[in-house]
Amino acid sequence: MSGTLTAKTPGAEFLESLKSDFANYLAQAGDTNFVNQRKQAFDLFLNQGLPTPAHEEWKYTNLRKAYEANLATTCLQEEGIADLLASSVLNGLDAYKLVFVNGCFQPQLSALPQAGDLVLLPLSEARKQNAATFDAHFGKYIPLEGYSLNALNTALMSDGAFVQIKKNKKADKPVILFQISDSSLVNAFSQPRNLVIVEEGADLHLIESFLSNGNGTSFTNAVTEVMVDKNAHLEHYKLQRQSDTTYLNHFTQIHQEADTSINHVTLTLSGNMVRNNLHFYMNGRNCNSLLYGLYITDGNEFVDNHTRVDHAMPDCFSDEKYKGILKDQSTAVFNGKIMVHLDAQKTNAYQRNQNILLSKDAVVNTKPQLEIFADDVKCTHGATIGQLDEEPLFYLRSRGIPENEARKLLLNAFADDIAEKIRIPELVQVLEDEIARKIS
């Protein structure tokens, strides 16, 4: 395959730079289990390569421009991050915060709890201070086979958050993880890695916020690994509001033991290209999983949500609803897979994807998938793509509400249905305002 006429593999230079980064890492790393884990991950990454549309799971989502953006991994940042945080919709919320810029921890911007039932640390610190817990859970739940960017993240991760709530305890405030990509000085590549442990009977509200700063290109490859032990509860919200020069890939794995309940909401309000993978694995009976998503896109924005819910054990319930409003030339992808394993009798699983197109140039690719190996289950799925219904529109207009106002009312109602799944009332209001701004 040599010779000047051969087309260059997409991301070839990026790949070379990753290899050299990893060689540099190995040169100064010791010979620990952790290092070996990362070596194996890097080998897996190299075997699989960077994802391209040739891969079925990446059919519509092409990160090539991110790979070829001459990216640098750096903690360098411009000033102005504090202002960015102050303007965030989350700013008014009383919460513990961990702030990362290009994957590097920013202690001066963070707000940590007193030592106690809630442990909140940069992952790099937790690996030293909480070695036993770290080793017991790190990398245990996410798949690397078939997910080369997970393997890459494992091998060459930046820093990230370690969140642990102790047995039968409830965090007194929500925890916010801010991941900010800053491309004001260079085109930035970062790989945040978070590990969240909700111990038996514990209760946690966790918000992950993705923001950006600067006009250069940024590529964020983030992984969040969550372990929810027996009888625990997790509220997990993801807010994505980045600029039109960003690429974001975020893989989230939520591992559930018996009798756990999870309420998850993903809101994607802006960003040039966003790919979310959200995977639930129900490893015990009586799990309850709610997963909701909303994407509102305009311009050339591209949002891809891949979800997977593994009903591995009997008597579990999952309800999934993703909604999208698309304007201009924007594109959305939804791929939702529900796997009901052989043993997962008495499963109840529901999935819907509903899209409203406000422009003839907007595109939605949706693929609901149901794979059922048990025989005593209740499952439904469905997807809709269309315009606003005429009948409600006429009804509102017949009461004297002008057409554009009537449209706004209906679109806000459509979107607020998802925002209202967030169980922090003061946050719902600011998000609904934010949604209204994007819609209008």
Add this chain to the structure above:
Amino acid sequence: MLKINNLHAEIEGKKILNGINLEVKPGEVHAIMGPNGAGKSTLSSVLAGRADYTVTEGSVELDGKDLLEMAPEDRAREGVFLAFQYPVEIPGVSNTNFLKTAVNEKRKYQGLEPMEATDFLKLMREKMELVEMDKSLTSRSLNEGFSGGEKKRNEIFQMAMLEPRLGILDETDSGLDIDALRLVSNGVNKLRSDKNAFIVITHYQRLLDYIVPDFVHVLYKGRIVKSGDANLAKELEEKGYDWIKAEVAASI
């Protein structure tokens, strides 16, 4: 107030209205009756401005203004109110928020300031009492999960809030039990004045026992073929529509 002159309308190429003439003056209640398929609901849809219908001939004036030229929202703000036969459920839009928007849009159209929140709530309370509307319904999403009777009562409540010049009730009695029918009719009767008018579209005479009309018109094959007073409705109740059909056939 309302002048319908030689109105012809069709949907998807199918002629439904074939030359309707009707004049409605302030203070009057006109009942429009007729067999299924006569064009009763088409008439109400055309007056309210539903886009599915094409007017091919004729004119409709409201207080001298060309109604057919106007968008549905402008007709509403000029004073037309259609009580739907099948009110639409709109999840996520609260009844109160919807009404506040509608009331204030009408005020804006009339060059008035938006209503103060307290005044608006007071008005809501008044009108709710007037139509005996359950308070709990107003905090819910618009018509969502309402029973048939609740939906119809909500239509009358909206009408009370918007105080139209011309109220059109499109088979408001359909699907109502006798108690709901009485409640809805009482609401309408309380709204009657010498400044407004109503067109009551119905298949049965039953509703007209409660809302007593000044005029009754029989619509058949897209035309008004017979007009009379309230007694005509009673005659139709006794004899059905066949004799009208026979009369029309004989006259051709």
